[in-house]
Amino acid sequence: MCGIVAAVADSNIVPLLIEGLTRLEYRGYDSAGLALRDDASGGALSRFRSIGRVADLAEQAKNQSATSGIAHTRWATHGIPSERNAHPHMSDGIAVVHNGIIENYVALREMLLAQGYVFSSDTDTEVIVHLIVHLAKTAPDLFTAVAQTCKQLEGIYAIAVIRAADNCVIVSRHGAPLLLGLGDHGNYAASDASALLSVTRKIVYLEEGDVAEISLHGIRLVGAEGALLKIGVDRPIHISTLSAAEVEKGDYAHFMQKEIFEQPEVLAATLEMIGGAQSLSPNIFGATAPDIFADVNSVLILACGTSFHSGLVARYWIEQLAGIPCTVEIASEYRYRVSVPNPRQLVVAISQSGETADTLASIKFAKSLGMEKTLALCNAPESAIVRECALRFLTRAGKEIGVASTKAFTTQLAALFLLAITLGKIGRRISAKDEAEYLNDLRHLPLAVQKVLTLEPAIKIWAQRFADKHHALFLGRGLHYPIALEGALKLKEISYIHAEGYPAGELKHGPLALVDEDMPVISIAPNDALLSKLKSNLEEVASRSGELYVFADADSAITESARVHVLRLPEHYGLLSPVLHVVALQLLSYHIALVKGTDIDKPRNLAKSVTVE
Ligand code: AGP
Numbered sequence: 201m202c203g204i205v206a207a208v209a210d211s212n213i214v215p216l217l218i219e220g221l222t223r224l225e226y227r228g229y230d231s232a233g234l235a236l237r238d239d240a241s242g243g244a245l246s247r248f249r250s251i252g253r254v255a256d257l258a259e260q261a262k263n264q265s266a267t268s269g270i271a272h273t274r275w276a277t278h279g280i281p282s283e284r285n286a287h288p289h290m291s292d293g294i295a296v297v298h299n300g301i302i303e304n305y306v307a308l309r310e311m312l313l314a315q316g317y318v319f320s321s322d323t324d325t326e327v328i329v330h331l332i333v334h335l336a337k338t339a340p341d342l343f344t345a346v347a348q349t350c351k352q353l354e355g356i357y358a359i360a361v362i363r364a365a366d367n368c369v370i371v372s373r374h375g376a377p378l379l380l381g382l383g384d385h386g387n388y389a390a391s392d393a394s395a396l397l398s399v400t401r402k403i404v405y406l407e408e409g410d411v412a413e414i415s416l417h418g419i420r421l422v423g424a425e426g427a428l429l430k431i432g433v434d435r436p437i438h439i440s441t442l443s444a445a446e447v448e449k450g451d452y453a454h455f456m457q458k459e460i461f462e463q464p465e466v467l468a469a470t471l472e473m474i475g476g477a478q479s480l481s482p483n484i485f486g487a488t489a490p491d492i493f494a495d496v497n498s499v500l501i502l503a504c505g506t507s508f509h510s511g512l513v514a515r516y517w518i519e520q521l522a523g524i525p526c527t528v529e530i531a532s533e534y535r536y537r538v539s540v541p542n543p544r545q546l547v548v549a550i551s552q553s554g555e556t557a558d559t560l561a562s563i564k565f566a567k568s569l570g571m572e573k574t575l576a577l578c579n580a581p582e583s584a585i586v587r588e589c590a591l592r593f594l595t596r597a598g599k600e601i602g603v604a605s606t607k608a609f610t611t612q613l614a615a616l617f618l619l620a621i622t623l624g625k626i627g628r629r630i631s632a633k634d635e636a637e638y639l640n641d642l643r644h645l646p647l648a649v650q651k652v653l654t655l656e657p658a659i660k661i662w663a664q665r666f667a668d669k670h671h672a673l674f675l676g677r678g679l680h681y682p683i684a685l686e687g688a689l690k691l692k693e694i695s696y697i698h699a700e701g702y703p704a705g706e707l708k709h710g711p712l713a714l715v716d717e718d719m720p721v722i723s724i725a726p727n728d729a730l731l732s733k734l735k736s737n738l739e740e741v742a743s744r745s746g747e748l749y750v751f752a753d754a755d756s757a758i759t760e761s762a763r764v765h766v767l768r769l770p771e772h773y774g775l776l777s778p779v780l781h782v783v784a785l786q787l788l789s790y791h792i793a794l795v796k797g798t799d800i801d802k803p804r805n806l807a808k809s810v811t812v813e
Pocket of ligand 1: 504551553603605807810
């Protein structure tokens, strides 16, 4: 979703703003822009905007020089992607960039129109800049005008503001992420640390309602209640461990491909804490986990998209290993429905980014219903979702840049398996022997995934056959039904082929009507208790001239024929089999998208971090 970079430094900041925006491209955007304050002219603002890529904006601004400025990538919410709707928005010598949605913008717009302000875009954001101008007429300084403006905004925002007359940038956030960067030659703000890697690793995460004035020599920071805060005391300084290699493609053609191949490594990192242990401690979820888990009688998982799918797999594991009910809900639905709260339920929020607005709101909603036993399962340590929950487990997938989630998903699965074992142990459903065996299986998982990656050449050949397809069906059963959903999501996200995931037994209740010679049916067929049932479902497809692409285990006993193609995964992996099968489906989607020539890492209309509703 939108990205912000802002800087005040002792030398030209234009290259940094452009580099920062380039680093934020992965978040998804449709236009970009920047506003620069020209010291030479005594502070005039110049603005550049482009509906193309950041590279086009860089071309426009290549001869510019400034020591302060704000920059933005926009993902349209209000108003089509166009130059007039691109940020920064300007009014009377002030420029604003904004990430989020202002829910009361209609009322504010009417008030400002009545005051004579002229609007030149269709965005919700433009009210912010006019309101700042309006309030600055009576406020002692820009900082106060911005703080007063924020008090009137309803909704979600991270903003950066610059004024021709001041050599500083004012920033604030509520609901959307924004952090400060402390450098040796300047001070900065950005949506995430990757944008500032070339100038600093010293990061301060802003809290809800914080307002900061960034200048060359320091940062003035005021909290939501108006108190002056000390950086390093009230807001800790974190040293970002993000490496340049994490945000670069290296020898891979796309971030998605790199991230698929990083899975053995990041699974090992996520599971590092189990070392050679034969037994798990609940403390891996937080110091208070033993007390919280001891009283838990069920689990509610809240998540969106791919993270929702990992929750669906976890439901099978938790009910089987821990013997307690587990429900999984799409966060954007749960937050608005009337449900029956259960204070003894463990509420688990799963999120790669930790900033997904719906997931964050759903966890707040659960808490408002009296459900305080909350656990964040997240890939971003200081994210809003982590801070909102009583317990946390941090996956160690590293930065995921490709919009289509891959390594974040498999590390979530590893973490959720640890949760299922832990709950099973607390509920005395798992013997010490079984626990030790599950931990051994987890330890072997990176190697097992590595073996699946060797299927890439064969998957590439399959991918060629999908180039002219418009639809695809993914089938799975049991634990692998959510993997069918995830396979379908991956394919539609990056190849734009319409795909549906179904539990194979459901086929005859409707979707079978879609099957013909043009409909590839991708099936996940591990050698488990449901294999014989699945085979009957595959027969139903074959007898309607459907073309089957089957990911089987070595011993699945599925016979190949002209219209039944079979790829065998190197080993059968029991309860952890979904982790292996999804890797094969990720590779399939990737190579189909490659054949189709789509923008794999930045698929149309999508954003990496969905910070609006
Ligand atoms: C997956 O490929 C997605 N792009 C998307 O579904 C994503 O998983 C979803 O938006 C949730 O994001 P989160 O894990 O950061 O909360």
